[in-house]
Amino acid sequence: MSSAASLTSEHLGISFGGHKAVDDVSCAFHAGELTVVVGPNGAGKTTWFNLISGQLTPTTGRILLGDREITRLSPSARAKAGIGRAFQLTNLFPRLTVLENVRLAVQAREGQGPRLFVKASALSHLTDEAMSYLEAARLGAVAHLPAAALPHGDQRKLEVALLLAMEPKIFMFDEPTAGMSLDEAPVILELIGEIKKDTSRTVLLVEHKMDVVRALADRIVVLHNGQLVADGAPADVMKLELVREIYLGTGAEEVA
Amino acid sequence: MSLAVEQTGAPRQLPMGRLLVYGTVGLIALALLFAPFLFPDVRSQEVAARICVFIVLAASFDLLIGYTGIVSFAHTMFFGLGAYGTAIALKQFGASFTSIALGGGAGVLAALVLAALIGLLSLRVKAIFFAMVTLAAASVMLVLASQLSEFTGGEDGLTYSIPRLFSPATELIADAEGKAVKLFGVALNGKIALYYFVFSSSLALFAVMLRIVASPLGRVLKAIRENEMRAEAIGYRVVGYRTAVFCIAAVIAALAGILRAVWLKYTGPEVALSFDIMIDILLIVVIGGMGTMWGAVIGVVLMTLASYYLKDLMALGAEATASIPLLPDLLNPDRWLLWLGVGFILLVYFFPSGLVGTLMDRDARAGK
Structure with a gap:
């Protein structure tokens, strides 16, 4: 060692x-x-x-x-x-959009979760960051679909994108x-x-x-x-x- | 979700469901805003004030069940704490705003402490056990309210007077003869002031909740509802968030309880604490659509109008069909619960995600 x-x-x-x-x-x-x-x-x-x-x-x-x-x-x-973990069985937020899935991971890393009186949609840098991870995982085109609507392969990619977003x-x-x-x-x-x-x-x-x-x-x-x-x-x-x-x-x- | 759909910008059908929902909510808001002038009779005033308070109560319950996926049966307990706190203070210390502030404040504080305790002790366990704990707590509170009759008035409840400003005998603006000035034929008396106190407080509380669900915290709540384990794995402390939203909802319910107590000048188990209210708000949220906020508004209006006016409507129906066999019997006002039940079953069948949820889902599908 x-x-x-x-x-x-x-x-x-x-x-x-x-x-x-x-x-x-x-x-x-x-x-x-x-x-x-x-x-x-x-x-x-x-x-x-x-x-x-x-x-x-x-x-x-x-x-x-x-x-x-x-x-x-x-x-x-x-x-x-x-410690970032991706799961064997796909383990996403099924009814939220692909973008929102990744945005949640970015928001968690930046410690913005507990904020109560700011509009989430106003924190556009979180969305921009999330989009960049989606682009990296070749998921930019399906960002607005619910995660559950993706084919299996894309769900696996999203799993990786979530992990990337955790940095x-x-x-x-x-x-x-x-x-x-x-x-x-x-x-x-x-x-x-x-x-x-x-x-x-x-x-x-x-x-x-x-x-x-x-x-x-x-x-x-x-x-x-x-x-x-x-x-x-x-x-x-x-x-x-x-x-x-x-x-x-x-x-x-x-x-x- | 909605944000994302709007961003696509591709030409698509008008979002009819969304328009319908916002249109209905807008109409309801206007009707409530002008209720004292549009429907000046006493019974309509009762209905309007009840709708205002219950929108807050049902929406705060939606924060739990619809947004976070927490099943609690203790929501009327928090409502009751606010109501009883206010009622006891008004009874003991006299009809003043100080009594309302002190008693109501104590009720809200009690709700907050109790919610934090229940949350921290039991939000770690499985949903079904948590539901049981809340059921037990609510039952204990019901027993306490009827046993401590010295303070709570037991089963009979408490009647008390409220500050003079809210009395029908008070003129808000007096004319030359010392009588209340009339606007659209309605005297501007204390009753109007009371209604607008209830209305504007409810509106403010509802606005706060809209803000919460649109905040980063609101997004986390949805994530917890969707996949608790993954929310934890990407770095959200699920127990903490659950406890926080449980406390927020409890405080809002207690504040709604204050409004109810002040409006009714009476507080008893029937109107502030019973499981009937719990079932009512559960039905309201399910019928309106869980996790939508607007569903609470539409659900409350439907439920309240049905429980106040269905009987009248049926009496009319029974009269009109008097010559036809069987129908008048079916439409007899005594059978109103039967028709209410039929209505619920049809609603749940045709609108599986609630009225608002189903209408908005349809848009999302058409937009793809």
Whole structure:
């Protein structure tokens, strides 16, 4: 570990009625690094993400953002501290417009939410900022539709646009291309590539697709049955017998 | 949402639903503004004043259920706190504006504290448990109001006098003979002053609520209604926002209670605290359209007119159809609740998002 870690998972674990969904996972992440988390279904990847972004509270271990312990913070406090999370199942504000979805994220980051006696429509810089994130996510043309009216691929893009609008230090993507068509997925990957260019950012990505992993990963972490079983450079991790077994297994499922 | 639709600027049909809603609300506002001159009889005055107060009460409930998705059964409790505070002070300390300010202020403060307590203790739990907690609190308050009869007058309630300025015997502008000057044949007496006190206070409170729903906070409330978990994940402290809006709505309801108490010169469980009122405002918001504000206006007018005038209308109908078998029986004024019920079912069936909600949705779809 050359530089100080931007995010640390220390002996992190959670049990659901005796079943250890995440079991003593220790791992440190660094700015400028994109880490892909792989593992078969049920390995605990999403649960681990939920522990880090605060949707679940761990039964063991600590989470550090830089030097600051955030283990007991609420999800909103973690979001303000710089942890941004995109979700595996599309998780938007369905009856609000695409623009309003992103505007809400901008408004939250700028701390304008509690303002009571100013007209929201008068804060045009929020709208302008929101539009710029939508343009980046190639959603400018559908800004005025309700989020629920978008096709699945566009909803995934909106999910990424929301994350961009939060301007976090830690970007967490949970299968951002899941269920997307082949011609749509590259837009998302391009966006993630863009995010990665800024070396002050730390990117965590759960992904199954082999080509995605090869194209983006600086480092691969493998989870299996809730435990961290491998961690290293992509070329090294891919070679491991255990990884080939569990990971190529899921890879084959993906193809089918 | 509306902002975004307007920005498209593409040629499209006139927003008929929107025009219809704003037109109706405009007419209602004009009718209420000139109510003492348009409908000078005593009963119409009662109806107009009740409409003013209930628009505030229903709209503040809409802040909770329509905008934020909070189901509360304690809204009339806050209304009652404002009303009883005012009533007890007027009874104990005499008919003065100081009594109204002190008693009403105490009622509003009690509503605020209680709302903050209920909110912080239980807005973390699931919606259904929160609804139960509010139901329990409201029941306790009803029992207290009837048990502490020394202060509250129990089931009979309290009758009291109000400041002289609001008495029908007071001339606002006296002519040479010392009688109240008449305008359009209506004497400008204290009753008029009282009506405009109720009207302008209600208007101001409604304007405040319109401002709130158009503010950044209003946007957050909608986000919480749509997806609580994601609102939290992008950085909004959901419990805090929920508690805040619960307190705001409680304070506004208590202020409406003050108006009700001053207008009626009577406060009792029936008019300020009962679950009948709770059900009324729930129906009003559902019929008018949740999360629209204007729905509260139209819903209150419909409900109030129906409950005051449906019987009269039916009596007329029964007379007119006297020669036809069965119909006069069906139209007998005693069966007015039956027809009110039929009306509700039809409204909910044809306007699933409420009158205002459905009309505006239609525009949004036509605009695409």
